[in-house]
Amino acid sequence: MKASSSPTASSLGLKVVLPGLLLFRLALLATPLPRFFEHDHQLSSPLTSFFRLQEGIFLYKNGIDPYAGDVSRVSPLLLAIFSTVLQLPLPIISVLWTLSDVLGAWALVSIWRARSQTVGTKTEGLVAAAYLLNPYTLLPSLARSTSSLDNTQHILCLLFAALGKSSPALFTLAFLTHSSLTSVLLVPPVIMLLLSGPTSSLAAPRPAVISIKKALYLASEYFVYVALLAGISTFVAGSWGWVEKTWGAIFLLPDLTPNPGLWWYFFTEMFDHFRPFFLMAFSIHLLIYVAPICIKFQYAHDPLYAAFLLQGIIATCKSYPTLSDPGLFTSMLTIFPEIVPHLRHPLPTFMLHLHSALLLLLFHDLWLVQGTGNANFFYASTLVFGLANGAAVVDAIWAGLRISFGERGKGWAIAQL
Known part of the structure; x- marks a missing residue:
């Protein structure tokens, strides 16, 4: 295996980052967040x-x-x-x-x-x-x-x-x-x-x-x-x-407790x-x-x-x-850095995830905490979340297929249907 010889890489490497992140995660346990x-x-x-x-x-x-x-x-x-x-x-x-x-x-x-x-x-x-x-x-x-x-x-x-x-x-x-x-x-x-x-x-x-x-x-x-x-x-x-x-x-869906998925409201x-x-x-x-x-x-x-x-x-x-x-x-995407230049719409996908995350938090609170909304509110946010996940998967499939054309030299044309 090849090893990095850069001092900067060593200072920012796993031996520093992982213990620091562990301490950060342990510190969060002492906050009110777990109870929340x-x-x-x-x-x-x-x-x-x-x-x-x-x-x-x-x-x-x-x-x-x-x-x-x-x-x-x-x-x-x-x-x-x-x-x-x-x-x-x-x-x-x-x-x-x-x-x-x-x-x-x-x-x-x-x-x-x-x-x-x-x-x-x-x-x-x-x-x-x-x-x-x-x-x-x-x-x-x-x-x-x-x-x-x-x-x-x-x-x-x-x-x-x-x-x-x-x-x-x-x-x-x-x-x-x-x-x-x-x-x-x-x-x-x-x-x-x-x-x-x-x-x-x-x-x-x-x-x-x-x-x-x-x-x-x-x-x-x-x-x-x-x-x-x-x-x-x-x-x-x-x-x-x-x-x-x-x-x-998993197949019979007996419990229709709300979740970020696409099944529960449909079968309600x-x-x-x-x-x-x-x-x-x-x-x-x-x-x-x-x-x-x-x-x-x-x-x-x-x-x-x-x-x-x-x-x-x-x-x-x-x-x-x-x-x-x-x-x-989304975390596993980091072990495939070569596909990042070939993603078609990474920014819209990221914004969809950000938008849906805010909607999920807001509509979940409106419906189940404050009681001022209804199930349609929360399910609308889960549809946006599903769209964000689907967009990320489709973009990853496209990038995984597109990368092979980029490495075969010039003269290739991609037809989008």
């Missing part, structure tokens, strides 16, 4: 709420099935971990969330190192800061949303895959799947990343040589881990009831006899993007970029999103 954000519907969903986790732990410890009602929708694995291994006071739990984010930032920097084959550059500090200072990742962490823990698992999975460590990568992805089932969509790009490595070929795509046998072996290993963890979850919960309450909730207004059809349509819509993106960015091209794009699609279209989902997507 802990009940915010934009930061925690019914599947990721820390209070739902606490209630599930209370029921579990008192011999009551936590999945008998509609209170607990978190994974039995989290119930087992936080009721046995991590029996900690609330302030220490908050510190644990911060340390999890720092681990995620370190893993993101490590992915950048593996991808660029460099160590000690100024970009490392930028990558860490983009994750730890991103409001979309910072605020859910202060609210102790388990989506922050999911983000860390997501990045660790990609790091293990980038380093060629198949078993840790697939096991981490299997664990992530149990707490966030939509992560199963990442199986194809993770397997492609294991087969190819993290080095980018975006600028010079080449024909792929796919080892179907090895890919099937890796997929089988992943599903073995999923089945093993499902068995452990069933043992912890005492029955298979957790499947309907956790995985089933939906007639019951149309509900099954549109649930199927919304779920399939999330699924149809996997094959085209993985085929186009196949592993001789850039599977890490395919995983990045799929994360953006998941953040836009999943049933129970929080702000941490697009937060991970």
Whole structure:
């Protein structure tokens, strides 16, 4: 690997930035912000709420099935971990969330190192800061949303895959799947990343040589881990009831608590006899993007970029999103600096995100705090937020495809339809 020899790069590198950001995040825990954000519907969903986790732990410890009602929708694995291994006071739990984010930032920097084959550059500090200072990742962490823990698992999975460590990568992805089932969509790009490595070929795509046998072996290993963890979850919960309450909730949408996503209001207004059809349509819509993106960015091209794009699609279209989902997507953009010159409309996309963030904060307060608005107010802001996320994904797809033309020399013309 190449190392930076610039003193400036060393002074602004990871060894200075990461501890400083850690101290900053710890200082925020001493402010009123965690108490202010802990009940915010934009930061925690019914599947990721820390209070739902606490209630599930209370029921579990008192011999009551936590999945008998509609209170607990978190994974039995989290119930087992936080009721046995991590029996900690609330302030220490908050510190644990911060340390999890720092681990995620370190893993993101490590992915950048593996991808660029460099160590000690100024970009490392930028990558860490983009994750730890991103409001979309910072605020859910202060609210102790388990989506922050999911983000860390997501990045660790990609790091293990980038380093060629198949078993840790697939096991981490299997664990992530149990707490966030939509992560199963990442199986194809993770397997492609294991087969190819993290080095980018975006600028010079080449024909792929796919080892179907090895890919099937890796997929089988992943599903073995999923089945093993499902068995452990069933043992912890005492029955298979957790499947309907956790995985089933993602498809059946039983809890219509407001969130920044596009599902909740639509199904609030939906007639019951149309509900099954549109649930199927919304779920399939999330699924149809996997094959085209993985085929186009196949592993001789850039599977890490395919995983990045799929994360953006998941953040836009999943049933129970929080702000941490697009937060991970926007933070991952820093490990692909070569696409930035090829973005078509970065400023309008940024302004859309800024505009929607202000609208979400304002209309959420008007409707659910002051009671002077209604659901239409907040849903209008979520539509703008969905437009901002969609614009960012489309722009990233365009840039990932456009970069190859820029590196092939002059004489190429791009036709826009």
